[in-house]
Every structure is written in structure tokens, then in C-alpha cells.
Amino acid sequence: xxxxxxxxxxxxxxxxxxxxxxxxxxxxxxxxxxxxxxxxxxxxxxxxxxxxxxxxxxxxxxxxxxxxxxxxxxxxxxxxxxxxxxxxxxxxxxxxxxxxxxxxxxxxxxxxxxxxxxxxxxxxxxxxxxxxxxxxxxxxxxxxxxxxxxxxxxxxxxxxxxxxxxxxxxxxxxxxxxxxxxxxxxxxxxxxxxxxxxxxxxxxxxxxxxxxxxxxxxxxxxxxxxxxxxxxxxxxxxxxxxxxxxxxxxxxxxxxxxxxxxxxxxxxxxx
Amino acid sequence: xxxxxxxxxxxxxxxxxxxxxxxxxxxxxxxxxxxxxxxxxxxxxxxxxxxxxxxxxxxxxxxxxxx
Numbered sequence: 001x002x003x004x005x006x007x008x009x010x011x012x013x014x015x016x017x018x019x020x021x022x023x024x025x026x027x028x029x030x031x032x033x034x035x036x037x038x039x040x041x042x043x044x045x046x047x048x049x050x051x052x053x054x055x056x057x058x059x060x061x062x063x064x065x066x067x068x069x070x071x072x073x074x075x076x077x078x079x080x081x082x083x084x085x086x087x088x089x090x091x092x093x094x095x096x097x098x099x100x101x102x103x104x105x106x107x108x109x110x111x112x113x114x115x116x117x118x119x120x121x122x123x124x125x126x127x128x129x130x131x132x133x134x135x136x137x138x139x140x141x142x143x144x145x146x147x148x149x150x151x152x153x154x155x156x157x158x159x160x161x162x163x164x165x166x167x168x169x170x171x172x173x174x175x176x177x178x179x180x181x182x183x184x185x186x187x188x189x190x191x192x193x194x195x196x197x198x199x200x201x202x203x204x205x206x207x208x209x210x211x212x213x214x215x216x217x218x219x220x221x222x223x224x225x226x227x228x229x230x231x232x233x234x235x236x237x238x239x240x241x242x243x244x245x246x247x248x249x250x251x252x253x254x255x256x257x258x259x260x261x262x263x264x265x266x267x268x269x270x271x
Numbered sequence: 272x273x274x275x276x277x278x279x280x281x282x283x284x285x286x287x288x289x290x291x292x293x294x295x296x297x298x299x300x301x302x303x304x305x306x307x308x309x310x311x312x313x314x315x316x317x318x319x320x321x322x323x324x325x326x327x328x329x330x331x332x333x334x335x336x337x338x
Contacts, residue, residue: 002280002332003332005329015284016329018328020288020289020328021291025327026324026325026327029324029327177324178324214290215289219291219294219295219325
């Protein structure tokens with residue numbers, strides 16, 4: 001049987017607003033499958049987002065959703081989790097929303113290791129606001145604000161998350177559709193901050209400025225870029241140039257923030 | 272051995288013609304017809320689900336059926 005996505009989507013919301021070939025739809029399918037795998041009760045699941053193309057995702061899902069200020073998704077999600085620790089909290093956002101405008105909220109949510117799942121769709125650019133370069137636009141690539149090529153080095157989001165203290169970090173691409181739901185499901189099951197970075201394609205504002213002739217070409221590039229972590233360990237360093245590692249990059253057991261905070265409340269109340 | 276075949280259902284009003292499904296179908300079941308996908312060779316479908324998994328627009332459903 002075909003997969004039943006319809007029961008997770010708000011009636012009358014499709015077709016969605018994303019451009020032809022935008023990978024966010026593939027990620028949304030993966031997120032729905034992951035929520036089904038983990039048997040999340042939609043009435044007890046908060047999906048939080050900021051502003052941007054990727055942040056439109058929760059609006060289509062039939063769950064408790066919160067569409068907030070630009071970059072502030074992690075901050076609002078932290079609030080939801082602190083007020084209702086029994087809820088499952090999932091954050092959706094893009095690279096501009098999560099690592100530039102909301103960079104500070106992102107690293108501090110990682111540092112606190114609060115129990116939530118951050119699905120970060122990295123499409124290398126600000127899509128909705130007009131194709132400005134983001135901290136993830138590869139050096140030399142063109143954006144509407146860098147017509148002669150972007151001089152900035154990029155953020156490696158996964159390394160940033162590991163460095164900031166997230167206890168589960170994984171990465172995949174929109175091409176690897178079956179891996180998306182597996183990694184998100186692992187992240188949901190993990191107790192602590194789980195960051196799942198999904199490399200995505202933006203044919204409209206990134207692809208057409210950077211000589212990608214079609215969506216399929218962008219998808220093929222994502223496929224060629226990805227090297228699974230286990231395979232990368234056996235490859236010489238020169239073969240990994242320009243590649244990105246996919247799979248679970250980091251996982252550890254660390255004290256979780258809401259549990260730690262419950263201890264503080266107990267102490268303060270003299271128990 | 273008879274392989275399980277699939278029946279491709281296309282929801283035309285959702286399709287935006289991105290061509291992902293056409294490019295990744297291993298048996299060339301699908302093709303573009305004026306920016307909307309259509310199942311040109313439905314009998315060749317092997318129900319691998321590649322198109323359903325990768326369709327960003329929720330426009331393709333593959334129903335597996337026993338041959």
C-alpha cells in the first residue's frame with residue numbers, strides 16, 4: 001500500500017507553497033514517517049518553527065504547531081519544553097533561520113542539551129527572503145547579495161552542534177529519503193538535544209544562480225557529495241575532499257536540561 | 272518468479288513538474304506531459320517506491336499489488 005501521509009496533514013492544505021523540486025517536501029514526508037515510527041501522539045507533540053521556507057513545514061502537519069519569530073524557534077521550543085516537559089518537541093527550520101538569525105538560540109539549546117529534536121534543513125541559502133547568502137552558502141557561490149561569489153567560509157552545522165554540546169548529531173541529504181526518517185526517529189528517541197541536519201536543494205534561489213540546469217542535477221550532486229561515516233573511515237583524506245559525512249555523527253549520554261531543572265525546583269522547595 | 276508490481280496513482284493537481292520522479296524511476300514508467308507527470312508505461316512498475324519517496328509534492332502514490 002502507498003504510505004498514508006494524508007492522515008498527518010491538515011485537510012485542505014495541499015498543494016504546499018514550496019517551489020517545484022524543493023526538497024522540503026521530501027523532508028516533510030520523512031518527518032511524518034519518523035513520527036509514525038515513534039508512535040507520537042499528535043496531541044502531545046509540539047512542532048515549532050521560525051520564519052522561512054523550511055519553517056512553513058509545521059503549518060501543514062496535524063499536530064500542536066507553533067510558527068514563531070525569525071530565528072527564535074529554538075527559544076520558543078525551549079519554553080514549550082520547560083512548561084510541558086512531557087511533550088515531544090520538534091523544531092523545524094532552515095540554515096539561515098537556525099544558524100544566522102537564530103544562531104545564538106541554536107547553540108544555547110545545544111549547550112543545555114534540552115530534550116528536543118531539531119530538524120535543520122540546510123539548503124545553502126535564504127530562500128523565502130530573496131536568495132541572500134547564508135552562513136552555509138559555499139565559498140565562491142553566488143547569491144542575490146553576493147553576485148561576484150561569496151567570500152565567506154561556511155559553518156559546518158553538525159560540527160557546530162557537537163561543539164556547542166548537543167548529545168545527538170546526525171546528517172543526511174534530501175536525496176537519501178529513507179535515511180531521513182530513520183535519523184529523525186533516532187533523534188526523537190534520544191534523551192537530549194538531537195540535531196538532524198538535512199542537506200537540501202533550493203532550485204529557485206540557489207540553483208539557478210549557480211548553474212544547476214535542473215532539480216535532478218541538484219539531487220545528483222547531493223547524492224555524490226554524501227559519504228556514510230563508516231565508509232569514510234576507510235577512505236584516504238584526499239578522497240573525502242568536497243564530500244560530506246552522513247549518518248549518526250555523534251551520540252552520547254549527558255544530563256538532560258528539564259530533568260536537571262526539576263532537581264533545582266525540588267531543592268528550592270526544600271524537599 | 273513474478274515480481275510484485277505496483278499501480279501508480281498520480282494526483283495531478285499537486286504535481287509541479289519537477290521531474291525528480293521521472294529521473295529516478297529505474298524502469299522509466301513515468302514521463303512528463305506539459306509539466307505534469309503521467310504514467311506512460313504503467314505495466315513496467317516494479318513498486319520500488321522511489322518516486323513516492325522522493326516526490327516533494329505528495330503527488331504520487333504507489334499501490335503495491337501481487338502479480
